[in-house]
Amino acid sequence: MRPFKYSNASETAAAINAVVVNPTARFLGGGTNLVDLMKEDVMRPSELVNVTRLKFSAVEKKENGLSIGGTATNAVTANHELVRENYPLLSMAILAGASAQIRNMATNAGNLNQRTRCTYFYDVNMPCNKREPGSGCGALHGVNKNHAILGWSEKCVATYPSDMAVALAALNAVVHVEGSDSTKRSIPFSDFHRLPGDHPEIDNTLKHGEFITSIDLPANRLAEKSYYLKIRERSSYAFALVSVAAALETSGNRIKDVRIALGGVAHKPWRARIAEQWLTGKEATEANFKAAALAELKNAKPLEQNKYKVGMAAKAIVRALEGAMQGGNYGAMEADLTTTN
Structure with missing residues (x-):
């Protein structure tokens, strides 16, 4: 693992600004994916800003649905009474993923930002357009039994690993983010992640430095089935x-x-x-x-x-x-x- 600067953020604006001014800085939640990628030398951030102390961990009922905080852990979210009662699909999906230990650490925002588990992406000695644009896709004509059958391009055939995100896609979730100068925007979940196209290195539509504050779940009548x-x-x-x-x-x-x-x-x-x-x-x-x-x-x-x-x-x-x-x-x-x- 390469040397990096580490800081604990106590204010949202300070955390966002620290990442915005440094192109290789990253937010750190539970670190269950990012730290693994750093150990494998796949990602090389020069600075990590710990955001788990920021106050975005609430799971709250809203007039038109439910809001789950970006820094809430997967475990808290899956087992929350409001989620289990009104959005059991989300609870089922989260509990299907990873292990109890990882769910206790991983945050909701981090879950959405996790990267592919493609072996070519993790192996820095192999070609991978997601890791190194222009190097080629090793899986395209290589070992690809676990790879995509829909929406892939010649540049990338990797799949996205999250279980939680599959449920959020079905539930028409909306991702709320905050950027520099307190700018805020809402992203429909269908628009949050990207198909690879010509730029598989870009996983989603977040701008550098934008921070996921919460995810909204619209009210529906789907809980029983x-x-x-x-x-x-x-x-x-x-x-x-x-x-x-x-x-x-x-x-x-x-x-x-x-x-x-x-x-x-x-x-x-x-x-x-x-x-x-x-x-x-x-x-x-x-x-x-x-x-x-x-x-x-x-x-x-x-x-x-x-x-x-x-x-x-x-x-x-x-x-x-x-x-x-x-x-x-x-x-x-x-x-x-x-x-x-």
Whole structure:
């Protein structure tokens, strides 16, 4: 690890200004991703500004929904009564991620800012456009069984690792940020993370020095029928091969509102808009779930080693929707890749 300056911020403006004036400075929350990247020499910040002492850790009910603080930990958020009661999909997704120890450290803002777990990104001896723009994408024609099937470009085929963000995408969350001179803006969650395009080194739409203060969850009627499914190669401490956040509002058996987001398939949480549109107004049947899943994945572009993900994602969408209809709890299963290719 390279030498760096460290400071504890007690005021928001001072923390933001310290990062704004230094292009290689970074905010530090729990450090569960950033510190790992520093140890591997992937990220080399010259300054870290600890923001965990700033007062943005509240989980509060608002007139039109719920606000969760950027510095609140994942554990506090997942287990908060207001989250479990009104947004169980978010609680399920957070609890599906990482380990209890990491959830106790990781902050909500840090979760959204975490970077890909692509092995080519972590290995400084391999080409990676995300780590070193212009060096090439080693995974494109390399070992890519865990990589993207949707939205990738020739510059990057990596996937975004967060479980929490998949649920936030389905819940139409809004990210609130503060920048220099107390400028504030709100970013719809669908616009927060980026597809790789020609600049995979840019993970999201934050400007340098902008600080995530809170994440708002609009009110909805999806709590009774929510389900998060995570498929991975082992039952704990593993990132998703495919994950699905699904939630429905029904009248009888007819779908009034449906939300579906996928993880493990793209450079950002993938909102399944095609499937949602196909299902709205239809009966909540297995046949309709299958048709919607196939419609969503019709334009998938698997790589040489991850063709299995197309079928896996289709089945996962169906299973997650069925779980939501049953008012199910968090589900995870181990994937046997020999039977899913």
